[in-house]
Amino acid sequence: MSYAGKIKYPCAVSFPGYISEESIYLLEQSHWIFEPLTASKEMIEIAGSVTAPDDLVVVVPGKQTGVLEEHGRRTLKYSVLSNGFSPGIFAGDYEVKKMRVGSTEVEFYYSPKHRAYIETLEIENHIQNIVTYYEKNIGSYPYQEYPLKIVETSIYKPGGHSTLNIVTVSEHVFNREMDQELREHSDSFSPDPTSLKGMTFIEDIDLLAHEIAHQWWGTGVRVEEDSPWSSEGFACYMPYKYITEEFGPGTSAVIPEMWRKRVNSLENSYYYTNPEMLENLPEKQRQGYEMQTLKTELYGQMPLQLMRAEELLGEDIFFARLSEIYAEYKFKSLSYEEFLSSLELSEDDLEGDTRAGAEKETEGIAEMETEKDTEGIAEGEVFLDE
Numbered sequence: 046m047s048y049a050g051k052i053k054y055p056c057a058v059s060f061p062g063y064i065s066e067e068s069i070y071l072l073e074q075s076h077w078i079f080e081p082l083t084a085s086k087e088m089i090e091i092a093g094s095v096t097a098p099d100d101l102v103v104v105v106p107g108k109q110t111g112v113l114e115e116h117g118r119r120t121l122k123y124s125v126l127s128n129g130f131s132p133g134i135f136a137g138d139y140e141v142k143k144m145r146v147g148s149t150e151v152e153f154y155y156s157p158k159h160r161a162y163i164e165t166l167e168i169e170n171h172i173q174n175i176v177t178y179y180e181k182n183i184g185s186y187p188y189q190e191y192p193l194k195i196v197e198t199s200i201y202k203p204g205g206h207s208t209l210n211i212v213t214v215s216e217h218v219f220n221r222e223m224d225q226e227l228r229e230h231s232d233s234f235s236p237d238p239t240s241l242k243g244m245t246f247i248e249d250i251d252l253l254a255h256e257i258a259h260q261w262w263g264t265g266v267r268v269e270e271d272s273p274w275s276s277e278g279f280a281c282y283m284p285y286k287y288i289t290e291e292f293g294p295g296t297s298a299v300i301p302e303m304w305r306k307r308v309n310s311l312e313n314s315y316y317y318t319n320p321e322m323l324e325n326l327p328e329k330q331r332q333g334y335e336m337q338t339l340k341t342e343l344y345g346q347m348p349l350q351l352m353r354a355e356e357l358l359g360e361d362i363f364f365a366r367l368s369e370i371y372a373e374y375k376f377k378s379l380s381y382e383e384f385l386s387s388l389e390l391s392e393d394d395l396e397g398d399t400r401a402g403a404e405k406e407t408e409g410i411a412e413m414e415t416e417k418d419t420e421g422i423a424e425g426e427v428f429l430d431e
């Protein structure tokens with residue numbers, strides 16, 4: 046098969062992707078490729094190739110199996126074994142850093158324009174630490190036969206995305222301003238969560254860790270989406286745990302406070318307490334309200350429920366059970382009922398208040414939420430398309 050021309054995108058709900066001379070961004074919702082499925086969700090072997098001008102570094106799904114160069118073009122062959130194939134293809138002027146984390150190969154594709162920031166802020170170390178943390182507490186990377194590819198993409202698609210062995214994060218995360226102090230004392234950089242800069246850095250790491258967490262939860266274990274039950278809960282919760290480990294509870298505390306704030310603001314909203322009035326709202330506004338509610342459930346309520354589960358069971362037992370669930374449900378569907386019964390907890394148990402909910406809100410959180418929401422939207426749109 047070969048493809049050419051403009052992408053025809055049937056609905057304008059979210060970003061369809063693009064092909065330009067400088068870079069390529071194609072996700073499953075670009076519908077750029079026939080998406081094979083097996084009725085019984087059995088593993089099927091898929092092989093393909095992508096041809097692009099040879100000044101672009103192309104990131105292919107699965108494993109790269111061959112390269113052919115001719116007439117200024119490069120063809121990359123790839124193969125992948127999967128039980129549902131909705132691949133992403135990305136290309137750009139990338140530098141690649143390869144690293145090994147435990148038994149997992151990690152490839153980090155980033156723009157050379159952002160090398161100084163990436164090196165100063167030790168992004169590579171964070172990637173390694175995030176993967177190490179997830180492997181230690183949940184289990185080994187689900188696609189042991191493929192490298193985990195982490196790809197910087199253009200600002201046209203803010204936020205991030207996770208698909209079969211590829212995680213993308215938008216360039217704004219690696220393109221922050223560095224002040225003089227940071228350039229001179231990079232070895233002693235520790236983010237101060239009370240400053241806007243420190244908070245922005247924590248949010249950036251949070252986003253990176255969020256997309257990487259989806260490799261375990263969402264792409265690895267297929268969480269049967271039934272709001273608020275969703276892979277987003279895990280993808281919000283695991284970064285919070287990582288940030289606590291890496292930067293301390295004083296820094297990470299703003300994250301559950303933000304979830305709580307989000308849930309509180311929904312629960313205090315007029316239409317939440319008067320749902321019968323929703324029908325008087327114009328269609329567009331009602332959809333807006335429903336979208337906001339859904340996001341609050343996925344990105345606020347669900348991670349708070351996981352936090353509650355951890356408080357009830359204790360961190361060690363909670364992580365031990367999560368590891369068992371991961372091992373049992375890897376590449377399979379996981380329903381909320383199955384999750385609860387594996388934890389030996391009930392729905393009511395998880396709906397209680399967490400300790401985080403009792404903490405009082407500070408000025409800094411509001412700032413964080415403003416920016417976080419922007420990323421949440423991009424994330425949310427991705428989810429809603431699937």
Ligand SMILES: [Zn+2]
Pocket residue numbers: 255259276277280424
């Ligand atoms: Zn997500």
